[in-house]
Amino acid sequence: MTDTLTARWVVVDIEGTLTATSQVHVVLYDYARPRLGPWIDEHPDDDRVTAAVAEIKEDAGLAADASTEDVVSVLHSWMDADRKASPLKALQGLIWEHGYTHRELISTYFPDVVPQLRAWKTAGLDLAVFSSGSVAGQIASFSHTTEGDLRELFDHHFDTVNAGPKRVPTSYAAIRAALGSPDPAHLVFLSDVPAELDGAAADGWHTVGLARPGEPFADADFGAHPVVTTFDDVTIERADD
Missing domain, CATH: 3.40.50.1000 (HAD superfamily/HAD-like)
Structure with missing residues (x-):
């Protein structure tokens, strides 16, 4: 007390x-992980997505024309290390927002x-x-x-x-x-x-x-x-x- x-x-x-930490590291991470690549590819005109991708490439030393697969590989490594990277958090947040809105997450x-x-x-x-x-x-x-x-x-x-x-x-x-x-x-x-x-x-x-x-x-x-x-x-x- x-x-x-x-x-x-x-x-x-x-x-x-x-x-509980598992709510994030298991439930939310497992929801976001397979959706990162498709989300990037399906939202090429979303400034939030393009800004996050550009920041990821710069931070990871990727070429400007690096593939989505290369970007996702970086994101997965950051998730495995529980790195608090702002562009990762931005993309996860958009994906989670979709999941909660569609009642796929609680x-x-x-x-x-x-x-x-x-x-x-x-x-x-x-x-x-x-x-x-x-x-x-x-x-x-x-x-x-x-x-x-x-x-x-x-x-x-x-x-x-x-x-x-x-x-x-x-x-x-x-x-x-x-x-x-x-x-x-x-x-x-x-x-x-x-x-x-x-x-x-x-x-x-x-x-x-x-x-x-x-x-x-x-x-x-x-x-x-x-x-x-x-x-x-x-x-x-x-x-x-």
């Missing part, structure tokens, strides 16, 4: 915090998550997401869940494109600016990754580590960050104006 925190904004990670959360998010929202706290997954993918994932459409819970979404890398303080400063520059002591970040919490704390945020049993960071050293295994052990009250 954490001490009672006061805040205006609660910002949450997704993978390992709201959902998000499942840890049982403590949705009741607590709703309770914080009811208590007057504002909620946002900061995930390495693209904003499009985030919004799509909340649209079709075992708990219904949860998109209305969140006021803002941040990823590595509009905020920056998740482990550096400047990303949290950028998020704070996008939220209207609130006092950093009025923000709480919840994540299962200690290095991400370090980044938020360096910008003055409150932090809470999620050491969920069976997850990759369950036995990690969270240092000075408060650590819980469930949202039920996190108490946050709305800060005064």
